[in-house]
Amino acid sequence: MPHLHLIDTFPAFSVFWVNAQHKSPNAQINDWATIYMDPWPELLNKQVDDYASMDMDWHEVALEHVFPYLDQRIPDMKTAHGRLLTVCKEVYARAREHIGLDCDVVSLLYVGTGCGAGWVRYDRSLAPGMTCRATNRPAISWGTNWSRR
Numbered sequence: 001m002p003h004l005h006l007i008d009t010f011p012a013f014s015v016f017w018v019n020a021q022h023k024s025p026n027a028q029i030n031d032w033a034t035i036y037m038d039p040w041p042e043l044l045n046k047q048v049d050d051y052a053s054m055d056m057d058w059h060e061v062a063l064e065h066v067f068p069y070l071d072q073r074i075p076d077m078k079t080a081h082g083r084l085l086t087v088c089k090e091v092y093a094r095a096r097e098h099i100g101l102d103c104d105v106v107s108l109l110y111v112g113t114g115c116g117a118g119w120v121r122y123d124r125s126l127a128p129g130m131t132c133r134a135t136n137r138p139a140i141s142w143g144t145n146w147s148r149r
Contacts, residue, residue, distance in 0.1 A: 004092040025067040
């Protein structure tokens with residue numbers, strides 16, 4: 001029977017952040033890439049390549065727009081994470097019920113460098129997949145006004 005495969009990297013990020021939150025932004029970024037992203041090198045490469053495709057330096061963007069604000073965004077990111085855990089399951093169940101989805105789906109929750117909202121991937125040999133990045137979502141309000149659609 002098909003089911004949802006949820007890859008949730010937020011717990012690993014939370015452990016990383018406890019050790020990185022008081023470091024300089026450059027040290028945080030380096031640790032993010034070498035420690036937090038270490039188990040998911042393809043995810044790191046996807047982000048780096050996405051910025052490169054736009055002639056942008058991922059490290060510079062992370063340094064200017066992501067890591068200086070990360071500490072203040074953590075509470076909203078925790079809220080978003082909790083809601084996404086529920087929403088991913090609900091969306092999968094509704095898709096199965098309403099449109100007859102009959103395959104496995106992989107959903108990936110991660111804390112990224114701010115490039116796009118994520119990627120949707122389909123490979124005939126693998127399950128369809130969706131990634132959800134939680135870095136900048138709090139900036140557009142995951143708070144009490146956020147609703148599931």
